[in-house]
Amino acid sequence: MITRLLILFLLLLPCSALAEGFSGYAELKGFAYGERFSGEPYGAGWGTLYNKWEQRLAESQFTASLRAEWLTAPQTTPLVFDPADRKLRRPPISVPELWLRVPLAPSHDLELGRFQLGWGKTDGYSPADAFLPRDVTDPFADEKLPLWAIRLSGQEENLRYQAVLVPVTTPWRLPPLGSRNAPIASGALPEGTRFYEKDDQPPLPGFAALRLLATHGDWDLGVWARSGVRPAPILEFSLDPALQTGPVPVISVGRRYPREHGVGVEVSRVAGPYVLRGEVAALFSADRELGDALIGTLSVERGFGDGTLLITLAGNAIDPPVDPTLLFDRGLLPALIVAWNQTEEWGVWKLVWDCGLTRGDGLLKGEVGYNVTDTWKVTVGGDLPYGSDKGPLGALHGARRLVAALRRSW
Amino acid sequence: MTRKGFKSLLLLLAAALLLPLCAAPALAALDARALLKESESRHRTKTQQYSGDLTVVNKEGKVRKKGWNSYRQGYAGDSKNLIRFTDPPEVKGVGFLSLPRPGSDNPDQWLYLPSMKRERRIAPQDRDASFVGTDFNYEDMEEFDHEKYKVALQGEETLDGQPCWVITAIPLEKGGKSIYQKRILYLRKDILYLVREDLIRKGDKEPAKRLILSDIKNVEGHYVAARMEMTDLKKGSHTTVTLKQISFNRPQPASRFTLQNLTREGGD
Numbered sequence: 001m002i003t004r005l006l007i008l009f010l011l012l013l014p015c016s017a018l019a020e021g022f023s024g025y026a027e028l029k030g031f032a033y034g035e036r037f038s039g040e041p042y043g044a045g046w047g048t049l050y051n052k053w054e055q056r057l058a059e060s061q062f063t064a065s066l067r068a069e070w071l072t073a074p075q076t077t078p079l080v081f082d083p084a085d086r087k088l089r090r091p092p093i094s095v096p097e098l099w100l101r102v103p104l105a106p107s108h109d110l111e112l113g114r115f116q117l118g119w120g121k122t123d124g125y126s127p128a129d130a131f132l133p134r135d136v137t138d139p140f141a142d143e144k145l146p147l148w149a150i151r152l153s154g155q156e157e158n159l160r161y162q163a164v165l166v167p168v169t170t171p172w173r174l175p176p177l178g179s180r181n182a183p184i185a186s187g188a189l190p191e192g193t194r195f196y197e198k199d200d201q202p203p204l205p206g207f208a209a210l211r212l213l214a215t216h217g218d219w220d221l222g223v224w225a226r227s228g229v230r231p232a233p234i235l236e237f238s239l240d241p242a243l244q245t246g247p248v249p250v251i252s253v254g255r256r257y258p259r260e261h262g263v264g265v266e267v268s269r270v271a272g273p274y275v276l277r278g279e280v281a282a283l284f285s286a287d288r289e290l291g292d293a294l295i296g297t298l299s300v301e302r303g304f305g306d307g308t309l310l311i312t313l314a315g316n317a318i319d320p321p322v323d324p325t326l327l328f329d330r331g332l333l334p335a336l337i338v339a340w341n342q343t344e345e346w347g348v349w350k351l352v353w354d355c356g357l358t359r360g361d362g363l364l365k366g367e368v369g370y371n372v373t374d375t376w377k378v379t380v381g382g383d384l385p386y387g388s389d390k391g392p393l394g395a396l397h398g399a400r401r402l403v404a405a406l407r408r409s410w
Numbered sequence: 411m412t413r414k415g416f417k418s419l420l421l422l423l424a425a426a427l428l429l430p431l432c433a434a435p436a437l438a439a440l441d442a443r444a445l446l447k448e449s450e451s452r453h454r455t456k457t458q459q460y461s462g463d464l465t466v467v468n469k470e471g472k473v474r475k476k477g478w479n480s481y482r483q484g485y486a487g488d489s490k491n492l493i494r495f496t497d498p499p500e501v502k503g504v505g506f507l508s509l510p511r512p513g514s515d516n517p518d519q520w521l522y523l524p525s526m527k528r529e530r531r532i533a534p535q536d537r538d539a540s541f542v543g544t545d546f547n548y549e550d551m552e553e554f555d556h557e558k559y560k561v562a563l564q565g566e567e568t569l570d571g572q573p574c575w576v577i578t579a580i581p582l583e584k585g586g587k588s589i590y591q592k593r594i595l596y597l598r599k600d601i602l603y604l605v606r607e608d609l610i611r612k613g614d615k616e617p618a619k620r621l622i623l624s625d626i627k628n629v630e631g632h633y634v635a636a637r638m639e640m641t642d643l644k645k646g647s648h649t650t651v652t653l654k655q656i657s658f659n660r661p662q663p664a665s666r667f668t669l670q671n672l673t674r675e676g677g678d
Contacts, residue, residue, distance in 0.1 A: 023499050054676045061676040101674070106665035109674065118527030144527075155670035215518075215669070217511070220531055268531060270518075275533050303532070305539045343543055345468060345647075374475055374498040409499035 024051035024065075025409040037180035037398035044073045046138075052097065063115075065097040071137075073179070083114075085145055085170050088199045090137045096146050108154030116146045117164065119211060119224065120279060121266040124312035124337035127281035127295040128224055128264050130329040131207070133231040135173040139181045139396055140365060140383040145170050147206070160213040166206030169257060172232045172328055177253055180398035183325055192248035196240070202257050203229050213266075222266035230260040232329045234289050234322065258287035275301040289322045293330065307342030315357075324392075331392040332356050347371045354393060361387030361394030367403075379405040442563040442577045446556035446595075449602040450486075455632055458482045460656040461496070466544050469646035476501065476542065479678060483662045484510070486553045490667040494678060501542075505529075507672045522672045529673050538589045545619065545640040545649040549589055554604070558582055564594070569606060570624075573599045601626075603633050618644055632658045 029046040036042060052065040069092050082091040083098075099113030120126020133145040147170050153162040175181035177195040207228025214221045233255035243250040264281035276299070283293040299312035315334035324331050334357040341350045347370040355362040367381030382402045387394040459481045466474040477497035483490045493506040505522035507529075516534040523530065537549035559579035567576050574596040581588035589611060596606035603626060608617035619642050623635035634656055641648040665671055666678065 023502055025499065056676070061674070063676055101676075106663060107668055107670045109670070116527045120528075123526075123530075153670065153673075155665075155668050160670060270531060270533050273533050273536070275531055301533070303535060303539065305536060306543065345466075345543060371474070374500075377500070 021054050022051065023054075023410060024049070025407050026050075027405055027407040029403060029405040032402045033180065033398070034400040035398060038178060040073055040180055040398075044071075046071050050096075059103050061101040063097050063099055065095065067094050067096055068092060069094075084148065084168060085133075085173070086168075086202055088173075088197060089176070090135060090173055104152075105154070107156070109152070111149075111151040111153070114146050114148050115151075116144050117149070117151075118144070119162075121220070121222065121268045121277045122279050122297040122299040122312055122314075123277075123301070123310055124299060124339060125297055125314040125333075125335065127262075127279050127283075127297060127314075128211075128222075128266060130281075130295070131226065131230065131232075131260070131262065133170045133172050134328075136328065137173055137175050137181070139175060139183070139399060140363070145173065149206075158215045162209075162211045162213075164209045164211075166208070166228070168204060169202045169206045169229045169231055171202040171255070171257065174233075174328065177235075181396065183331070183392040183395040189251070190249055194248055194250045195253050196243055196250050197253045198255075200254055202231075202233075202255070205229055206231075218269045218271070220266075220268045223264070224266070225261075225263045227261045228259065229257050230285070230290070231257065232327070233257055234287070235326050256287075258285050258290045260285040260287075260290065273302060277301070290327075291321045292318055293320065294318050295330065295333065305342070306344070307340060310337075310339045310341075312337040312339075325390070325395065328392075334358060347377070356387070356391045356393060359388045359391035359394065361385070361389075361391030363393045363396075375409050377407045377409070379403070379407070442561040442575075443556065445563070445575055445577065445597060445602060446561060449597060449604070450556065452602055453633060454485045455658040456483070456485075457660055457662050458656070458658050459660060459662070460653045463652045463654070464542075464544060465650045465652075467648055467650075474543065481662060481666055481678070483667060486555045487515075489553065492667055492672070492678075503675055505672045507667065507669065509667060520669060520672055524675055529669055537587075545642045545645075545647055547589070550609075550619075550621070550640065554579075554595075559593070566599075567596065569596055569598075572605065574605060575599060598626075601633050603635070605635070616643075618642070627656075629656050630658050634658075 027048045031044040031046070033042050047070040049068045050065065052063065055062045069090070071090070080087070080091055081093050083095045085091070085094065095114060097115055099111055099115045101109050101111045103109050117132055118129060120128035133147070135143045135145050147166050148168045149164055149166045151162060151164045154160065177184060177197060178193065205228065207226050209224060209226035211222060211224040236254040236256055238252045238254070239249065240252045243252060260283055262281055262283040264279060266279045268275060268277040278298045280296045283295065285291060294317040295314065296317070297312060297314040299310060301308060301310045313336055316330055320327055320330070332354065336355045336357060338353045339350065342348065347368065349368045350366070352365040353362065362385070364384040364386065365381070367379060369377055369379040371377050380403065384400050385393045385396040389395045389397060461479050462477065464476040464478070475498065476495060478493050478495045481492045488510050490510065491508040495501040495504040503524040507520045508517045510517050519532050519534070520529045521532050535548040538547050540547055541551050556579065559581055561577055561579045564576045564578050567574050577595040577597060579593040579595055581590060590609050591612045591614065592610045594608040594617070595604060597603065598605050605623050607621040609619040609621070610616070611618045619640060622639045623637070625637040626633055626635050634653065636653045636656065638651040639648055671677060
């Protein structure tokens with residue numbers, strides 16, 4: 001309740017900027033669903049208050065941000081501060097950024113703290129980015145989770161490097177199983193099945209990774225390698241007799257985090273008005289339920305006026321030994337992803353089509369953002385997962401929705 | 411007089427009549443070129459940096475504002491540029507880096523989007539596309555290089571009490587196809603500084619856009635227009651750019667125009 005009141009209070013504040021170095025936004029979102037799902041109502045709300053503070057300290061840079069949220073469904077955990085983001089559910093208060101960058105030399109930096117990473121060349125789906133933890137509490141928002149990490153990066157002539165050490169695993173955050181946002185086929189389990197999700201501790205160590213990039217003429221080339229704990233869990237379902245106290249089965253769900261090692265190559269080039277990008281990654285795991293993967297992506301991007309059309313094709317050459325729906329970072333593969341983003345005088349609009357090529361499921365997404373002023377923005381849109389509920393997007397049919405959001409930035 | 415001698419006399423007469431007609435435009439072209447060369451040599455600087463405010467007013471009077479910091483090293487075709495947006499919050503931190511590529515008219519360009527946490531190589535833009543939703547398009551953002559135009563002195567005119575040379579510039583289509591058929595340049599006589607430009611699109615007779623450069627200041631020995639206004643004469647909208655904290659010829663660190671710097675959030 002305190003968070004709700006705080007968000008409402010700040011939304012009503014008429015100030016345009018709190019102070020130099022501060023920025024942020026307050027946002028209210030409303031969701032209207034096409035159907036009731038396991039007792040969940042037709043509507044849901046989501047309030048966010050985000051504040052960021054940036055400060056230059058001589059040649060160094062310090063950045064911190066704090067996010068407070070209020071969700072009606074799916075519910076967050078009771079008010080708890082979870083700065084490591086290792087709990088099962090999204091905490092109502094979080095620290096998305098808390099980092100210090102210290103230049104070691106003019107083009108060489110050391111960064112310490114909590115920050116997000118973005119590596120891959122291909123937009124839409126990138127194997128270099130897929131291993132990074134994500135929060136799919138809202139399955140259509142595609143939100144990356146920040147990491148506690150140390151990063152050394154630099155550039156000499158046309159060669160760049162990044163070395164990242166992530167000492168603590170930040171696990172993927174999934175929506176509550178059995179909710180409309182969880183990709184489990186409705187017919188796969190008896191009606192009314194309940195899930196008992198154990199808030200088990202993910203392993204402490206994270207991963208280490210190295211990336212080298214070179215630019216030569218029209219070409220950008222890159223190689224990367226990583227080793228460590230895979231933050232996307234393997235779900236383990238079991239029937240615990242002690243939990244079967246009613247007429248409906250109660251399935252106990254645990255999470256396991258295998259180790260995985262990977263190497264990848266990234267290539268992109270400019271060809272006239274097009275940008276072509278490609279990536280291939282070989283992933284290895286001794287875990288028998290995860291196995292190996294050979295993932296490749298190709299994408300082409302073309303600018304049209306103030307907009308961009310992006311087409312990406314992604315696939316895995318090795319069939320996974322586990323139900324691919326539950327491999328959250330690669331469940332959709334093989335897939336075709338088409339995205340059109342356009343900036344207009346009045347705002348922006350985008351259309352996205354994610355199409356699973358094996359199970360015939362997909363997602364159509366449309367969004368229009370209208371800039372009322374430079375600081376107030378209204379967004380309306382919709383997410384329409386469709387097709388077979390055996391696919392990870394088709395299984396989300398209960399999450400078909402219309403979205404409206406009001407954002408005030410400063 | 412023989413028939414051959416008569417022909418020669420006719421040719422001589424024709425030449426005598428036509429020579430001044432041919433020489434006049436040639437002389438004008440030479441003068442215009444000389445003026446533009448002199449203007450470029452006077453106003454060329456090694457580096458430039460400023461913070462800018464950009465205001466777009468559409469035909470309904472709705473106002474949009476953006477702020478950014480700009481750094482340039484080099485001039486015209488060989489310049490390196492870094493732009494970092496500072497305002498409004500939705501674009502804060504977005505960076506744009508442009509580096510010249512030897513042997514090519516198109517520079518290498520990258521965009522850094524804080525939301526994606528990575529830089530993206532971008533293809534040469536459609537030159538008619540609007541630059542970040544303004545009345546400037548990408549071709550308007552290129553620095554004027556008179557060597558890519560056939561130029562001629564059209565006359566003289568007084569603008570805001572300042573006598574100006576009026577020069578027409580027709581694209582030679584060298585270095586990319588222009589969207590304009592002709593530019594009409596107004597060069598202030600006393601300081602040879604461009605104060606107005608009328609832009610005529612291909613197929614049009616009247617200017618489609620007009621650029622006015624005003625609030626001309628002498629900063630560190632260099633003239634600079636602290637205010638630029640581009641009006642779309644057909645749409646009825648206009649975009650004003652205001653330059654602040656302008657400085658020239660300050661040494662720029664070599665690391666400023668690098669991809670490593672582009673991806674530094676919170677940095678210049």
